[in-house]
Amino acid sequence: MNATQTGIIAGLVLGLAATQGFTAFLVTLAVGFVGLVVGRILDGELDLGDVFGRGRDK
Template identity: 50%
Template sequence: MSTATVGLLAGMALGFAAYFGGFWAFLLVAALGAVGLVIGRILQGDLDVSDFVRPRDRR
């Protein structure tokens, strides 16, 4: 199982704990799943954080 999959499952498991809250819990599951997926991709090396945090060139 890849690191990204583990990250996705971890986010989904955390969101599932809040499942009994209704629609907002659904949104929480989706958000935590996305966060887990992104963290997993970063740890796996498929996503480079520097692409998002480098400063823009000013002219």
């Protein structure tokens, strides 16, 4: 299992553990997405410089 899979599973489990109530689905989805992004960054499949843009040279 790579870091992306580990990150999304950890995010989903933590989201389920942290929620109790009507908004459980939305909180779990958000935490799972954060876990997915962190896992992709750790795998090197997502570069934050590409997401946020690099500094512009003038």
